[in-house]
Amino acid sequence: MISIKDIAKLAGVSVSTVSRVLNHQDNVKADKRERILSAIKQTGYVPNRAARDMVSKHTSTVGIVMPGMFNMFQRQLFSIVEHHLEQFGYHTSFYFASTDEEGELACLKRLKADRLDGIIILHEVALPEFQNYLEENKIPTVLATFERDGWKATSIHISEDEAALQAVSYLIKLGHRDIACIGGTKYSFSSQRLEGYRKALEQAGIPYDASKVAFADVYNMEGGAKALGRLLDSNTTFTALFAITDELALGSIRGLADHNLSVPGDVSVVGFDNIELSSFSVPRLTTICQPLVEMGQMAVALLHSLITSKNGLPVSIALPFTFVQRDSTAQRK
Incomplete structure (x- = not known):
């Protein structure tokens, strides 16, 4: 041997x-x-x-914290992160955290039971004990796709509100002024993207109308279809729609079709994330593209640096986003 x-x-x-x-x-x-x-x-x-x-004195094992039910965007990011961890010689342990406090506590308990060189968190956790444990034990940590005030951890993300502002501003440039929004109630990105929606309206002199905003219970296509249904049931009028994730946008397109409304003929739709399905939907979805590959590669490289460096200091990195124009938007008639 x-x-x-x-x-x-x-x-x-x-x-x-x-x-x-x-x-x-x-x-x-x-x-x-x-x-x-x-x-x-x-x-x-x-x-x-x-x-x-x-x-x-290392375990060569990195933990990845993910939601119990992860969406298409997180699935794509996870695949990239795992691939690059393997290239660096790390083994991967998975820790699933549901969205309630009990689920996060259970996730933390599992994490405490293992010896890990570092952690990459793909899912926002609200439990203070989670942050406290990682900081007190000086476990190298990278927050991928978000940042958290007061958390001494390296983070990689985009400017959520600026990206949303650009998406909604594009609809305004197409002549739309009655613009609805499908948002959410969980995680910081939802409030940041909603803030971008509000900023775009404000810059164009369009009053914010709460009746044009529907909040999805879950960030999937079914959640988008249900939120769209609530907008239509409220009899609010809109010629364009901004959804804070692609899956919500694709669900809303299905909901519009069920009400005999065409996209973009009757309603222009913009999503956010540029998941793989967005370029294969009918119509193909106009959206904001997050740099998934770069985000995954950088998350792993930065974590490796934190693990191998004695004096690694946390940094916050905002990566550039791009606007992807496809077939789901059109000039207002």
Whole structure:
């Protein structure tokens, strides 16, 4: 069986140098690193994870906190994050947190029972004990897609309100002034995107009308269809609709069709997130695109840096978003 000593001998380096490469440390010269990696590839050597962890005092395991029922956007992000964690040599443990306090407590209890090198949180948690535990135990943490005031953790996100403002402003440029909104009541992004909706109306001199806003109970297509139904039942008039997620937007398009209203002929619709399905729906959905790949890659790279650096300081990074114009919007007739 090939051992780390065999790799060191074949590459002409010390065992400690091979160990540094296996543990993704940077203090190895490029030519030595290349020889070590070549020797590993040549021999098919697989490191003994348990032995490596004992020496490095790391578990090589990263926890990912996710909602119990995650949407298409979170599913895509999770896939990217897991792939890049594997490339960095980490194993992944999953921790599902439902949206109530009991579910978050149960998630925290499971998390406390494991030894982890770091945590990536894809799902906002409201429980103060969650934040306190991670900070008090100095567990490297990255918040992916959101930031939280007072939480000393690295975060990667976009400017939610600015993105929503751009989406609604586009509808206004198309001549729409009666613009409805499907929002939500959970998580910070919902209030931030609703604030962007309000800002766009204000900048255009359009009064905010609460009757044109419906709140979905859940952020899926069924929630969007039900919220759309409440808007129509209230007899409020609108020629355009902004939904704070793509799934809500796609559900609203289905709801409009059920009432013999066409998109964009009768109502223009804009979503948010640019999930994969948005480019295959009929009509294809105009939306805000979050940089999912960059967000996932950066979340993993930053967490790795926090794990391997003795003096890693938390940072807040706002990534750029893009507006994607497709077929669900049109000039007001």
